[in-house]
Amino acid sequence: MTRQDFLLKWFFYALALLPVWWLELYVLNRLPWPGASPLLLPVAAITVAVLEGVTGGAGFGLGVGVLCDAVYYGAWGEMTLGLCLMGWAAGAASQYALRRNFGGCLLCCAAGLGLLELFRVSLGLFTGLSDLYALLRVAVPELFWSLCFVCLLYPWFSWVRRRIVKALRL
Amino acid sequence: MKRFFRSNGPIILVIALLLAALTAVGAYVFQGAPNPLGNVLGVVTTPIRNGISALAGWVEGVYNYSFRYDELQAENDRLKAEIAELEADAREGEADSKENTRLRQLLGLRPKDRRFELESASVTARSSTNWDSTLVLSKGSDQGVSAGDCVVDAAWNLVGVIDQVGLNWSTMLTVVDANLEMGAFLSRTESIAILEGDFSLMADGRLKLTYLPENTELITGDLVLTSSMGGNYPSDLVVGSIESIHTDASGISRYAVIQPAADLDSLVQVFIIKDFDIVE
Numbered sequence: 001m002t003r004q005d006f007l008l009k010w011f012f013y014a015l016a017l018l019p020v021w022w023l024e025l026y027v028l029n030r031l032p033w034p035g036a037s038p039l040l041l042p043v044a045a046i047t048v049a050v051l052e053g054v055t056g057g058a059g060f061g062l063g064v065g066v067l068c069d070a071v072y073y074g075a076w077g078e079m080t081l082g083l084c085l086m087g088w089a090a091g092a093a094s095q096y097a098l099r100r101n102f103g104g105c106l107l108c109c110a111a112g113l114g115l116l117e118l119f120r121v122s123l124g125l126f127t128g129l130s131d132l133y134a135l136l137r138v139a140v141p142e143l144f145w146s147l148c149f150v151c152l153l154y155p156w157f158s159w160v161r162r163r164i165v166k167a168l169r170l
Numbered sequence: 171m172k173r174f175f176r177s178n179g180p181i182i183l184v185i186a187l188l189l190a191a192l193t194a195v196g197a198y199v200f201q202g203a204p205n206p207l208g209n210v211l212g213v214v215t216t217p218i219r220n221g222i223s224a225l226a227g228w229v230e231g232v233y234n235y236s237f238r239y240d241e242l243q244a245e246n247d248r249l250k251a252e253i254a255e256l257e258a259d260a261r262e263g264e265a266d267s268k269e270n271t272r273l274r275q276l277l278g279l280r281p282k283d284r285r286f287e288l289e290s291a292s293v294t295a296r297s298s299t300n301w302d303s304t305l306v307l308s309k310g311s312d313q314g315v316s317a318g319d320c321v322v323d324a325a326w327n328l329v330g331v332i333d334q335v336g337l338n339w340s341t342m343l344t345v346v347d348a349n350l351e352m353g354a355f356l357s358r359t360e361s362i363a364i365l366e367g368d369f370s371l372m373a374d375g376r377l378k379l380t381y382l383p384e385n386t387e388l389i390t391g392d393l394v395l396t397s398s399m400g401g402n403y404p405s406d407l408v409v410g411s412i413e414s415i416h417t418d419a420s421g422i423s424r425y426a427v428i429q430p431a432a433d434l435d436s437l438v439q440v441f442i443i444k445d446f447d448i449v450e
Contacts, residue, residue, distance in 0.1 A: 026222045029296045035373065036300045058179040062186045069193050070208035073298045073334070073341055077193030084186035088179060120301065124369070129348060134370035138300050 005168045013048055013060060016160040017067075020044045020153065025071060036141040038149050039113065041068050045083045046112045047150070047157045049090035050098075050105045057094075061087020082119070086112040105154045110147060117143050203317075204334050204341075212306075212336040219294035219339075220308060227438055286404070287445040289313050291321075293437050294339070303347040303372050303434070305329075309442060310336045320396075320403050320443045327431035328396060328407040329440050340442075343367075345409060345430050346377045353399035354379060354409065359386045362397050363426075365409060371427060375434060376413065379426040388415055394428055404446045 001009075024040035031037075045064040049057025065083035069075040090108040098104035117139040124135045196205050204212060234242060274282070295306035309315050319332040321342050330344040331352075343350050348369040355362055361383040368378040379394060392412040398405035410430040417424050 022218075022222075025298055026219060026295055029298070030226060037297075055179040055182065058182040058186075062182055062189070065186065066189060066207065067211075069190075070205060070211050071298060073302055073304050075193075076197040077190035080193060081186050081190035084183060088183065124301075130369035137370075137373065142300050 001168075008168060009164050010060070012160060012164050013157075014063070016157060017041075017044055017064065020156075021067070021071070034141060034145055036138065036145050038146040039116070039142065040146070040149055040153065042079075042083060042086070042113060042116060043109050043146055043149055043153050044157065045087050046090045046109050047105055047153050049087035050094040050100060050108050050154075051157060051161050052091060053095045054088055054091035057087035057091025058084050059087070061085070061090075078119070082116065086115070102150070102154050106147070106150050109150050113143050113146055204336050209336045212310075212339045216294065216308065216339050219306065220292065223292060223294045223438075230436075283447070284404075284406075285447045286443050289315060289442040289444050290439065291315075291340075291442055292439050302349070303344040303367070304333070305342045305344060305434075305437065305440075307332075307340050307342055307440065307442070308338070310338045310340045312337050314444050315340050315442050316444070318402060320407065321440050322407060322443065323432045323437060323440055325431070326407060328409045329432045329434065329437060331403075332442065342440075344434050345432070346372050346375055346434065348372055350377070352403055353397035355395045355397040355405065356383075356386075356388065357393045357395055359383070359388065359392070361386050362399065363394075365394065365396075365428070375430065377410070377428050377430065379412070379428050380423070382415075382424045382426060388412055388426060390414065398448065404443060404448055 020040050024038065028040070029037035041064050045057075045061045048060045052060065061083040062080065064087075065080035068079035068083065069077055072079065090112060093108055094100045094104050098107060121132070121135045121139050124130060125132060129135070193205060203209075270282070274280075289309050291307040291309040293305050294308050297304045307315075307321070315332060315335055317332055317335055321329045321332065323329050328345055330342040330347070331350060332340050333343045333349075334341040345365070346367055348367040350365075350367040352365050353362060354365040363379050363383065364381045366378050366380060368376075371377060382388065390412055394409045394411060396403050396405055396407040396409060408431045410428040410432075412426045413429045415424060415426045
């Protein structure tokens with residue numbers, strides 16, 4: 001792959017991320033149900049990592065993490081490191097352990113989001129934000145509602161990848 | 171294993187670690203300001219957010235007209251009756267106010283005055299995560315907005331406090347956010363207490379009133395206003411009313427659950443209090 005192909009490929013992935021970003025931050029959080037808005041950007045990072053492998057996953061995770069830290073209120077850099085590690089791990093899992101398909105992606109997303117929620121709940125308990133029950137009342141619906149969107153994001157990014165492969169004749 | 175780690179993005183992980191550390195230091199040092207990338211994204215996306223917000227408002231209007239017409243008609247009739255009652259009260263209040271002015275003059279006191287410098291803003295986005303209760307507004311430092319400014323709705327109900335300010339946008343903590351804390355004044359009993367957001371009540375759109383005065387009988391429906399304690403926030407802005415009173419887990423102190431007066435879910439337009447001068 002030439003340098004130009006490489007840049008084009010990631011440019012298309014970044015373009016594909018735009019509607020996901022808008023959907024999460026400006027549309028879905030306006031809906032009154034189901035009591036939580038989904039985390040689409042982390043799901044997108046893990047999905048691309050499953051499709052692209054370790055290095056691509058870590059790089060895309062890093063980019064999405066920086067975006068999350070910029071647009072999520074109160075973020076302090078944890079998403080940059082967290083999504084880079086998740087992308088790296090999801091890429092490695094899909095490359096060496098799991099199948100590169102919807103099931104593998106769902107497993108990786110469940111593990112990644114589970115860890116993210118575990119981190120947030122632990123942080124909430126540590127800082128005395130609230131009790132475990134109240135924290136779980138937010139974390140659990142957020143996790144499951146976000147996982148529902150794997151059904152949408154995996155086909156979306158798979159389609160984008162197929163188009164990229166076809167367009168760049170990789 | 172060594173080869174795997176060497177050939178699979180260790181540089182990316184190091185960059186991520188450095189960027190995360192930089193963001194964490196920036197967030198700690200520049201409290202009240204978004205990180206530079208966040209500010210740029212906020213500036214660039216503000217017109218798009220305004221567009222989405224306008225579209226959502228239009229859709230909501232069409233929905234209300236189509237499916238809630240009777241409900242809105244009934245509300246309109248009720249509000250007309252309420253306005254007539256309030257106009258009668260205002261006429262009575264006018265006479266009292268004139269008497270009060272005369273008496274203050276006799277005592278040589280400065281006349282009561284409340285002056286506010288307001289900036290109108292529209293709500294362009296809602297909370298970006300489920301772990302806070304924030305609103306993104308369409309005005310920022312270019313319009314003189316600064317962190318700590320109070321935000322009210324059209325009926326002067328307190329909506330929240332500005333927390334982060336970008337160039338043409340700002341993020342506001344709503345009154346139910348777990349990070350919000352301010353002095354409160356109970357109008358019926360003329361006593362003071364502390365208003366604080368509570369994470370477990372946030373999802374239900376409620377907040378907590380703590381340090382309740384002892385030997386004071388509070389009742390459901392008591393009006394809670396902002397107090398002038400500390401001078402940071404203007405006094406007498408309506409925060410909400412007492413919904414229920416509880417005893418905490420220790421069994422020693424009481425707290426009240428407050429229902430905010432502002433309808434936080436359907437806010438479209440708000441007013442930022444950039445400056446105020448109140449003579450009591």
